[in-house]
Amino acid sequence: MENLKYKRILLKVSGEALLGTQSFGIDPNPVTTICEEIKKAHELGAEVAIVVGGGNIFRGMNNSEKLGMARAQGDYMGMLATVMNAMALQSKLTELKIPVRVQSALTINQVAEPYIRLKAIRHLEKKRVVIFAAGTGNPFFTTDTAAALRAVEIGAEALLMAKNGVDGVYTADPKKDANAKKLDYISYDTIIQDNLKVMDLTACSLCKDNKMPIRVFDFAKENSIIDILQNKEIGTIVGE
DSSP states (O other): OTTOSOSEEEEEEOGGGGTTTOSSSOOHHHHHHHHHHHHHHHHHTOEEEEEEOOTTTOOHHHHHHHHTOOHHHHHHHHHHHHHHHHHHHHHHHHHTTOOEEEEESSOOTTTSEEOOHHHHHHHHHTTOEEEEESTTSSTTOOHHHHHHHHHHHTTOSEEEEEESSOOSEESSOTTTOTTOOEESEEEHHHHHHTTOTTSOHHHHHHHHHTTOOEEEEETTSTTHHHHHHTTOOOSEEEEO
């Protein structure tokens, strides 16, 4: 563990990353891929916390308008979707013999512990993976913001943003522009000022204020997390 660049990390997994080849729901293949990569990081000695999104099941910002409901109501439904994804990750990690706890910002005692910062830190110190569900527990905040908030709260040394099929930040959308170039480094200010769709701007501002380094990478690339832990140059670093 002494040789690791980051000893405690917060991994942000989007709900869309769990879609796989499906148009809706949870595909077991990406769940397995993500959990196997987490296992490798855990076995290296890193302390791993996770925030998972819920866009594969329900996206409050979009769906609330379509259904004619209040945005707050839709966001709460999205939070419940993240709990389902957290339970799926928990199940696979348990199958892989990794000790894991789910903490929810909404009180659902039957399936998850309530979020308690010091208890989460204690779990990490005991080498348990901690999955934070239900975002911040408040509407109008994304799970990107929840990831930044939890990373700061637990004293993580880096926020790892796992993307699906994109291995970093590009000058343009690489799926649409063949001339798009991957950036090895980009500043918080550039993301905020140019309104880049790397992550939620509130989350980026929170990381900037707390000097939390961010690494954007492709979760599907084998050994990507342990490569980051071992200070190999993959993905894009977001910093000052």
